[in-house]
Structure formats: C-alpha cells, structure tokens
Amino acid sequence: MDKLYWLDQIKLQDRAKVGDKAFYLSRIMQRGYPVVPGFVVGAEVLQQFLENLNSSESLVADLPHSSLYLDVNNWRQLQQVAGRLRQEIVTATVPLSWVGKILSAAREWDSDYLIFRPTVMVPSATKAGNISGLLESVFCPCNPDAIASGLKRTWSQLFRAKSLLYWQRAGIELKRVNFAVLIQPVRNAIASGLFHANTSGWEISATWGLGVAIANGEVLPDVYYIHPETGQLIEQQLGSKILAYRIENSANKDSLQPVTPSVLTLDNHCLVAYLLEESKQKQYALQAEYLQQVIMLGNQLVSELGSEFDIEWTISQVSPVPKLYLTQVSAPQSAIPNVQxxxxxxxxxxxxxxxxxxxxxxxxxxxxxxxxxxxxxxxxxxxxxxxxxxxxxxxxxxxxxxxxxxxxxxxxxxxxxxxxxxxxxxxxxxxxxxxxxxxxxxxxxxxxxxxxxxxxxxGSAENIDFDDNHAISNPWQSPPLRSSGIPSQPLIGTQLLLNLSQSSLIEQVKSLPVDGVGLLRSELMMLTVLEGQHPNSWLADGRQTELLELWTEEIIQFACGFAPRTVLYRSLDWRSHELPSATQEHQSTSQAVLGDRGIFSYLLNPAIFELELAALANVQKAGYSNVNLMLPFVRSVEEFSLCQQKVVQAGLTQLPQFQLWIMAEVPSVLFLLPEYVKAGVAGISIGSNDLTQLLLGVDREQEQLARRFNELQPAVMSAIAQLIEMSKDAGIPCTICGQAPVLYPEIIDRLVQWGITAISVEPEAVERTYHAIARAEHRLILEAARRQLRGG
The missing domain is CATH 3.50.30.10 (Phosphohistidine domain)
Incomplete structure (x- = not known):
C-alpha cells in the first residue's frame, strides 16, 4: 500500500482509485462544505491483497483477473462460490504495514471508533445504475485487530451472492470494479437523515441517532417538505422511530436499553441499537435550529449541484456545539465529477x-x-x-x-x-x-x-469577436494610437518599444504607435529557421553558409519592417535544457534553472556567436543601420570585454550609428554599471523577469513559486530605480523589457518619474502601456506646474 488518499487532497485523476462516493465528497469538501474528514484505502490495495492470497483454491488464485462468470440462476452454486470467496478473504492476513499506516492516520482524529464506507467506481455509471443499497458501511474500534478485520469485512461485500448477481446482471466484469474503502471517524449523533432535492420540491427525512436505522429500514423517519425557492417548511409528518443507533462507550453503556446489535457491528464492541424512550418517539428528531441548518446547507448546494441531488447528513455530538456534517452526496454526473x-x-x-x-x-x-x-x-x-x-x-x-x-x-x-x-x-x-x-x-x-x-x-463582451469557429478576441489588433492622422492622441516623451521574435507578425504590428523594437529575441526568432536542430548540427553538416544566409534574411526582415526605427537585437540566450531537441548530444546534461546562460555560452562555443555577428555585419552591408546589438545575461566586465572584441573583429563598430548594449538582469550590474560604461556599453535594458528571479531566489518556471514571483517587491523596485539613476549619471539610455510594466501598470508612474528612457512590451500590451505612459507624464507635468505656482 503506497499511499492513502485524504479527502481534502483527492484529484480528478484519483477518481478510479478512490471510487465515486469518496470522490464526490472530496469535491464538495474542497469547496468548503462541512464533510467529515477521512482518507481512502485505494482500489489498488484490494487488488494487491487478492493477488497475495495464499490459497489452494483455483478460483481464488485467479481472483484479481477473473471475470467470475457464474450461472447466477443456480442459486445454490452462487451461494457456495460467494461463501468460499468471502471465507478466503476474512481469514487471510492483512499486512501489518498496511494496518500500521491506517492506524497512524486514524489517530490524527482522536476518535475511538471508525466507519469503513465502501466506495466504488464501475466502468459505466449508467450501465451500473444505483448501487447505493448493495454495500453497507462497517463500524469498528480504532485498534489494529479491529482495523484489519473491518477492512476484510468491507472488501468481502464485493463477493456477496447479491453482489455477484448484480455485477453479472449489469454486464460488468468483476475485475473492472474499482472497490476502495473510505475511512472516517465516527461519533454519536443527535440526529441523522437524508435530503432529497428536485425541481418540484425538497424532502428531508430524519431519525434519532446515527443514520443506520434508516439505511436498515428499521424506522419510519420524520419527513419535512420544503419549498425549494423560499426554503419555507410546507408540511411535516412524524415518523415511527422505536429504536436508534449509537456508538458504545463507557459513558452511555448502562443508560440505555440495548436491542439486537447490527450485523455490521464487529464483535459487538462498537455499534449498538437501543430503544427510544416513549417521549422521544413522539418528538421530531430535528429541532427547529437544526432543521434550518439542513435547509440552508441544501440551498447552498443547489449552486454547486443543480436542482436535483441527494445528500446524507448527520448532526454530530461534538464539543462544545453539535455540528452538521455531510456524509454522502449523490447528483447527476455532470454536477460533480468535472470541475466546471x-x-x-x-x-x-x-x-x-x-x-x-x-x-x-x-x-x-x-x-x-x-x-x-x-x-x-x-x-x-x-x-x-x-x-x-x-x-x-x-x-x-x-x-x-x-x-x-x-x-x-x-x-x-x-x-x-x-x-x-x-x-x-x-x-x-x-x-x-x-x-x-x-x-x-x-x-x-x-x-x-x-x-x-x-x-x-x-460579465463582459469587451474585446470579443464572434466567428464561425467561435474563436474569440485578438487582443492587440487595434488601430494605431499615435499618428499624424489622429491629433487627439496625447504625445508621449518616453519611448514605447516592442518585444518581438516572429517575422510573420511584422506586417501586423509595424503600424502600432511604437518607436521600434526594444527586444528582438533571437533564440525564438531562429527556432523556425533551425528546423529543430542545434546550430552546431548545421556547422557539423557543412551548412554554415546556408545558415548564415537564413540568419541574415531573418534580421533584415525586422530591419526593413521598422526602418528607420531602431531594432535592439538580443543575441542568443538559450538555457541548456531549452536548446533545440533534435540534437541532444550538443546539450548540457544539466537541467538547472540557469544553465549556460548568455554570453558565457559564447565563450564556451564561440563559433555560433561569431556566425551571429557575421549575420549582423551582413545586415549592415545590405544598407541597414538601424540594428543594434544587446548582449544577454552579462555577469562580469571581463566577459563583456571578450565579447566586445569579437564584435569589433566582425566589423560592426565601423558603422558610426552602431551601439552595443547589455541586458541588466544579473544583480552584479548594480555594482558594476560604471565599469561597464567605461568598457564601452552604450545602453542597458532592464530584464525585470530575471532580475526579480535572481534577487528573490524565485524560480519563475516552478509552479509552486510562480505565484510568488512579484516584481513589485521593494528590493526589485529599489534595484530598478538604482539602475535608472546610474544610467542617467553615466549619460546612457535605460529601457525596461521585462513583464513588470505589463503585469503591474501602476509602476509605470514610478518608471517615468525615475526617468526611464523607454518601455518595451509585447504587441498586446501596446495600447494600455501607451495610455499609462501618457497619464504618468501628464501627472508629472501637472505636479511640476503646481510646484512652480506654489514657488511663485
């Protein structure tokens, strides 16, 4: 037994292992409804138990895989087979490790007694029909021997004569029945019962004590008829309740008159039936306050389950105040199994x-x-x-x-x-x-x-376009905001740039109100060109010239599409495990978060970087002077200087307009920026994504931490402010190309106030970023004017 499935943690993929009863309860519990806590011994455990049965019976030996087709019309044979199978199960040994795991988990509840509820999933619910009356719950004390016995007795119900008859009549192979056991603490109850809801009305039935008396048909419960829309009591009928069930304990052992115990009581130590006093027989089991609690719970469940469902409930005697719990939920399949x-x-x-x-x-x-x-x-x-x-x-x-x-x-x-x-x-x-x-x-x-x-x-139809395929919205295909034809649009002084990588989008986005491309992601730009292969493979296959031509053509498309506006081309920045998958031999075996990031990889493998520089030189030779180079993930001035030498050797600096930038994303740049500028850095672009990741130690690709990836964190904001101020002092431009301005538009006010040169965003964020910059600049102008007036 590898694991137990706790109700508050069960997932959709666990459904076959935990059965429908436990699965439905878990769905409701995880939505905040009062469900008795519990865990499930999965269907695979019964499979393991049956496979390990040490029996000379050939029928038993093949049991886990047997379809067990019987002549169910031969009642004597059916009884004999069922008896043999159940005897083999109840006399077998449950591994001590299994019992220990269940006992350890159950002790978390501080309860002396447990209930074992069969919970089944069959191949087709519609085929199987209603199996609620086929299997009963088993009560037992919370001790090792009782747990082992209770588990076997619960499992053995699968092989009762009536069960075998049912499976065969329903056309369900026994080996395809997923039979699990839901284990919960059990405490005495003031009252228990059922709640049946449909479109015509609600019906609540109730009896004293635990709900076993209703399940066994030993009482005629009280019935309450409720109006489904108002929740008002329409009518109530007193039932015939002579006995009730409780859990035996020293406090009530001699106070009530017992009757014949249930067949599901283990060794008569746990569940007992007792005669109700005559005065209680004449009272309704649900007091007014508890009746209102049940009605309120049913009203809440309508929003979850729809207008037709059934629940079982109990009012437990827990200290200091009795509490209403759900013990079973049944509804149309569309209501619960699939999270909507x-x-x-x-x-x-x-x-x-x-x-x-x-x-x-x-x-x-x-x-x-x-x-x-x-x-x-x-x-x-x-x-x-x-x-x-x-x-x-x-x-x-x-x-x-x-x-x-x-x-x-x-x-x-x-x-x-x-x-x-x-x-x-x-x-x-x-x-x-x-x-x-x-x-x-x-x-x-x-x-x-x-x-x-x-x-x-x-709640909104904004940005939604309907077509025959039901595709909705293309969030950035909007008319340009800034053009000579629309004088009403405010002018902005802060540059607005694009993050881009796909040449196929140039025609769609080049008319947007932007000052150029602030981040051309070369690694994404080249993926289609590389045809799934690592660049080293092209070189090894003697295709260097072909690759150089394709690389050059890709860059020229951006240079031409945005000319005369500037294009900041960021050189390749693959992490080791992100490299094209067709040539694993060229990849690092490391799956680290960082890998061989940025310009460090150029020093390890200079041939690719030199080819990239050759492509940029070809772009210049083709007459385009608007492409500048930005180096990613720069860690040290020494690394930058080595790359700068290669840039000079490629002839790129012969063009007067050419600039060499760096990404400011490794925290060391906060201390080294003046040295970088002295070494020849002409501008920086703040990569807020990686800067945040490295400052906070948060892996932005890790699911558990992704929601804590917050670029508004004071340390990150302080670092960005410092980089902008240092850039102004050094006399170089400073842009930001991470997601911070898009995810948190409120920081655009601060960026503009600090003096950011440009903000670079994805196409879909251009319109709202433009307006946010305009508002921020307008506020600054107003504040300056007010200060001047106050000073005057």
Missing part, C-alpha cells in the same frame, strides 16, 4: 473557445497540431514555437507569467492560462473549452450553451 472552472494564472489576454488538444507528456513534442485547437500541456519549451502557429489558445500546468508559454502566447496574440494545476488530467481530448486569459480561468463549454451566454456569464 479550472483556475490558473492569466498569462495572455483575450478569450477563445475551441476543442482541447491534450498532450500529457510534454517530453514528446508533437510533429504538428490540428488547426484551431486549444493546446493543453504540462509545459511548453521554446522549440514548440513552430507548431504553435496553428493553435488559438494555450493552457499549461507549469510556468508563470514569465514562462516561455506565456511569452510566446503574448507575442502571438493567443489567449493563455498557465499554472493550471493538473489540467492535463482534468481536461479530456476534444473537450470544448473557453480560455479566459484575462481572468486566468478555463471553463467547459456545453454544446447547448451559446457563446453569447458564456460571455454574458463572464
């Missing part, structure tokens, strides 16, 4: 609805994807970029706002949600989804729900 809204982090704005294409194993990159699907994957690496051109939405389990999936989605204008826990297990291939990149939500779309209703439910 999956939460994540909104990584790229917009909404889209389409069918899901699920890739559970992110190590296996698909060769191609269907057109117009929503890609659901654990994670997306940069080499997936060529195949992302066909998808219209992205959902990932891992990664944060600065992960590659998020960056690629924002650049391509694809709505995306990242860090959506277990989404590859929760979503089925082909399922219809609505991805809301603004809210960070993924919703299932029923075929009978129109898109208009979805939008209405989400």
């Amino acid at each position: 809204i999956i939460k994540g982090i909104g990584a790229a704005r917009g909404r889209v609805t389409a069918n899901a294409y699920v890739i559970a194993n992110s190590q296996l990159k698909p060769e191609q994807l269907p057109q117009g699907v929503i890609l659901v994957a654990k994670a997306i690496t940069p080499d997936w970029l060529p195949i992302l051109q066909k998808v219209i939405g992205i959902i990932t389990e891992k990664g944060g706002l600065t992960s590659h999936a998020a960056i690629l989605a924002r650049e391509l204008g694809i709505p995306a949600v990242v860090s959506a826990t277990d989404v590859t297990a929760l979503i089925q291939p082909g399922e219809r989804l609505l991805v809301d990149g603004d809210r960070g939500e993924v919703s299932r779309v029923r075929e009978d729900i129109t898109l208009e209703r979805i939008v209405a439910k989400s």
